[in-house]
Amino acid sequence: MTAFPLGRRERKKHDTRRMLRHAALTLAIEHGVEAVTVEQITDAADVSERTFFNHFERKEDALLPETEMVSAELREAILSRPADEPALETLRFAIGQSQLVRDAHLHRDRALARQRLIHDDPGLLARQLAQAHDFENSLVEVLAARRGTDPDDDLGAQLLAALFGGVVRIALRQWASDGGRLDDLIDRALTRLGAELDTPLL
Amino acid sequence: MTAFPLGRRERKKHDTRRMLRHAALTLAIEHGVEAVTVEQITDAADVSERTFFNHFERKEDALLPETEMVSAELREAILSRPADEPALETLRFAIGQSQLVRDAHLHRDRALARQRLIHDDPGLLARQLAQAHDFENSLVEVLAARRGTDPDDDLGAQLLAALFGGVVRIALRQWASDGGRLDDLIDRALTRLGAELDTPLL
Numbered sequence: 001m002t003a004f005p006l007g008r009r010e011r012k013k014h015d016t017r018r019m020l021r022h023a024a025l026t027l028a029i030e031h032g033v034e035a036v037t038v039e040q041i042t043d044a045a046d047v048s049e050r051t052f053f054n055h056f057e058r059k060e061d062a063l064l065p066e067t068e069m070v071s072a073e074l075r076e077a078i079l080s081r082p083a084d085e086p087a088l089e090t091l092r093f094a095i096g097q098s099q100l101v102r103d104a105h106l107h108r109d110r111a112l113a114r115q116r117l118i119h120d121d122p123g124l125l126a127r128q129l130a131q132a133h134d135f136e137n138s139l140v141e142v143l144a145a146r147r148g149t150d151p152d153d154d155l156g157a158q159l160l161a162a163l164f165g166g167v168v169r170i171a172l173r174q175w176a177s178d179g180g181r182l183d184d185l186i187d188r189a190l191t192r193l194g195a196e197l198d199t200p201l202l
Numbered sequence: 203m204t205a206f207p208l209g210r211r212e213r214k215k216h217d218t219r220r221m222l223r224h225a226a227l228t229l230a231i232e233h234g235v236e237a238v239t240v241e242q243i244t245d246a247a248d249v250s251e252r253t254f255f256n257h258f259e260r261k262e263d264a265l266l267p268e269t270e271m272v273s274a275e276l277r278e279a280i281l282s283r284p285a286d287e288p289a290l291e292t293l294r295f296a297i298g299q300s301q302l303v304r305d306a307h308l309h310r311d312r313a314l315a316r317q318r319l320i321h322d323d324p325g326l327l328a329r330q331l332a333q334a335h336d337f338e339n340s341l342v343e344v345l346a347a348r349r350g351t352d353p354d355d356d357l358g359a360q361l362l363a364a365l366f367g368g369v370v371r372i373a374l375r376q377w378a379s380d381g382g383r384l385d386d387l388i389d390r391a392l393t394r395l396g397a398e399l400d401t402p403l404l
Binding site: 132188 | 288289290324328329332335357361362364367376379390391395397401403
């Protein structure tokens, strides 16, 4: 089965997924989310519909930002930081390094267009909320791993992940509506939350 | 059109919705979420399918806890508190009084069974996440109303609502898995979050 080392096969899968996301977003920006079909996406990416459904359950999923890599990167970044650093500081550092924020700068116009499509389409927003929920669960796991706790019992890790997830979600919404730099908006949201709670969070 | 005063018509609509929710939950507890059909629900509640779809977009929505009343109650409770009370204290007071928490005690077995069905069904969980998002938006509006700000520009209100929404979500999950009293779990989560952030939140 493995004519190529796994790293290369994984990389090819990743490239296919990226190409499909690229085609889906380009079409949705041009025609709107509703109008785009899976067939148009696979025609544009020159792959079969079967390939599409190997990577995505439905059209909407190809329009969401990639989170598989973001979660893996975050995990690595979080575990690289000193264990006694305050968790929010670690999370802020880790997200600032992540693909999500890098894309927000490198591919600003497309990333911003995508976030706006998401906020204008209730079905797509619902998928992003489910994705954010999975993302928070993966944050809980890595925070618990750092502390050596059981994620299911670590209420503190669950709460920090929800808090940070909320901050990112609100920063994304603000970014979609007003532009600016996503990492600055995340910093600003954390600072502002600290002010609301009467405590410095950074 | 109005043979009855609006209050009464609204009450009748509310009663129908409650009856449909009751039938849907009873059937789902007995047969599982997947197996239940809208037809079974409307047969059990002795109304037409058309009536069902006047109240709910899809089967899953009838299985979620009611939030229309909860939002209205919360609004009233929040606005009844002194404007200079810390927002989390106000929210904690308001949710403690709400139908959501009252039902968690008065109809404990059914409310707990529902929460467990939700956590075991990805489609249902996705609907609850979308509902939680709407709920947070309504919190933002009432927090902003209390402060006399524009909800779209009040980053502090958005963050507090997300924080509190996260606390309630985690308390609901913990309640579904371990039981206990929902209001105690919400209190405990807020206290624990304060400890994580090195600041008393209550």
